Amino acid sequence: MPVVDLDPGLVAAGPAAVDAALADRIGEPLLVRIPADGLAGADEGRLRPWLRTAPVATLGVGEAPRAARDALDCWVGDAATADRLADGFDRAPLAALTAALLVRAAPTGVWPGLVAESTAYSMLQGGPEFAAWRAARSTTAPASTEADNAPRVRVHAEHGHTVVTLTRPARHNAIDVRMRDELDAALGALAETRGPVILRGEGPSWCSGGDLGEFATFPDPVGAHVVRLTRSLAGRVHAIERRLVVAVHGACLGAGIELAAFAARVVAADDARIGLPELGLGLVPGAGGTVSIPRRAGRAALLRLLWAGDPIDAHRARRWGLVDEVVPPSRLVERSHELAAEL
């Protein structure tokens, strides 16, 4: 396991003692668990620079004041949750650590954050964990052969608001290249308009994220970086975020929550399942999630969602700040218009 549990006394003794304890494992993509009672006895001034520059992910366990928790990459209250996150981290330690280092050193501003995220994502596209996922998949799930030519996005006016609807319900509005390009064009045109915009999904789900059938079809990781920033849905959503309401229901995974989290208001139906499955592919979020989710809910929430891998329900997402409101599915459309009118 790429997990090291630090003894409380060791943490209290300071950075040199911690480094000595990690000496045999350093160079590996590690998750270091730090007990709250160890932090309580530590000299914070000496430990803080270590926590900021450590090339390992740090997870605090137990009760501690806010300032102490914020100095670590992630924090959970109990050992059982810490074990679950450690198991999740173990699925793809390189990607899990990359995400922690990325959001810890997050540059100021959305665009610099998107560039940094895309760089990390492309790096992982060339790494062993993504290659392992790709190799395992090729024998079980062939790429999608779907050839329907139906539009992926519809734009219309409703109650005085502009509504953009994802229209690929049979695939839970998974984002393929066609949807990416149609949504990019639709949101790009809306950047020139005024007034509230509502984003929502047709069918059983808002958006299940990137279309897995098209994963690993990028030409090369470095070229993919350029394409990703050229057709950046995160950039498009960010440009209109202050007048944007996103209504989510059903699957709200990967890019589904990453894009939604930029919006001024996010309203969720109580059937929404919100998660970041990227680690299962040896990747990090690539649709702006490392910018939008920490901005809404903090970097610990981003890492907790990513490392765990399991989706959370709408009520928990509201407690974390990922969504603003939870309503019954029958109220979702109406409530999204009410919120848009208040913007």
Place this chain on the structure above:
Amino acid sequence: MANLLGKRYVCAECEATVLVTKAGEGALACHGQAMEPATAKPLPSSD
């Protein structure tokens, strides 16, 4: 149909392309037919 700022319109007959730098009402026509909004250059998947 209003012309959208920043959009390119192309003629289906010839190679004429118009870039809208100031949005407004009206219709763009060339060779006796309405010009169509140009679609974005196709780019591959980045995933």
